[in-house]
Amino acid sequence: MISKQTFQFLNELKKNNNRDWFNANKERYQTAMAEFETFIDLLIQKIGKFDKDVAGLHAKDCIFRIYRDVRFAKDKSPYKTHFGAWIVRGGKKSEQGAGYYVHVENDNCFLAGGAHMPPADWLEAIRQEIYHNGKEFKKIVGSTGFKKYFKEIEGEQLQRPPRGYDANHPDIELLKRKSYLATHKVPNTVVMRSNFIEYCTGTFKALSPLNRFLNKAID
Numbered sequence: 001m002i003s004k005q006t007f008q009f010l011n012e013l014k015k016n017n018n019r020d021w022f023n024a025n026k027e028r029y030q031t032a033m034a035e036f037e038t039f040i041d042l043l044i045q046k047i048g049k050f051d052k053d054v055a056g057l058h059a060k061d062c063i064f065r066i067y068r069d070v071r072f073a074k075d076k077s078p079y080k081t082h083f084g085a086w087i088v089r090g091g092k093k094s095e096q097g098a099g100y101y102v103h104v105e106n107d108n109c110f111l112a113g114g115a116h117m118p119p120a121d122w123l124e125a126i127r128q129e130i131y132h133n134g135k136e137f138k139k140i141v142g143s144t145g146f147k148k149y150f151k152e153i154e155g156e157q158l159q160r161p162p163r164g165y166d167a168n169h170p171d172i173e174l175l176k177r178k179s180y181l182a183t184h185k186v187p188n189t190v191v192m193r194s195n196f197i198e199y200c201t202g203t204f205k206a207l208s209p210l211n212r213f214l215n216k217a218i219d
Contacts, residue, residue: 053089061091098211125217134171155179
């Protein structure tokens with residue numbers, strides 16, 4: 001489970017986002033991160049039972065660093081105020097592949113997956129897959145299992161049809177998309193429950209058919 005103490009640390013970090021405070025609370029950070037790593041390691045094992053692409057990964061392959069890259073950012077705050085893990089084949093540094101994202105932040109926790117702003121070649125491959133198999137895609141995102149957790153596909157969208165696609169194609173609105181992302185918000189109280197690992201597993205199992213469709217485009 002993710003404890004109340006982890007949320008307390010992240011909340012205080014948000015109010016004291018500076019190196020002096022962080023260094024003075026380094027042990028609290030290490031305890032919270034160790035808890036998150038343990039959780040993600042167990043979650044990977046659970047997901048690996050229905051998605052072999054991620055079986056064998058470890059939490060450290062998937063968890064993002066808490067340190068922000070501020071070289072080109074207006075906001076020079078040195079630390080992220082959340083814990084995040086991207087469970088995807090090849091790990092967090094993989095540029096292609098739909099996976100499973102866990103975001104733990106005070107009053108802003110969510111589970112997500114799919115393809116967020118995929119690179120041009122993968123985006124084109126996804127569009128081709130939808131162009132030829134739109135019924136399959138719509139069946140996945142319209143299924144009862146998917147709708148239980150995810151309302152709709154999210155992400156940026158072109159105003160006009162992408163080059164080479166007929167504006168009258170029945171799935172043109174799907175083909176206009178630049179992202180194929182699914183997000184499920186989770187209250188802090190749910191994250192702190194002892195059965196949150198099962199909650200994540202059920203959510204991501206419902207998401208897995210979408211990931212398989214998106215990955216099929218590049219397999």
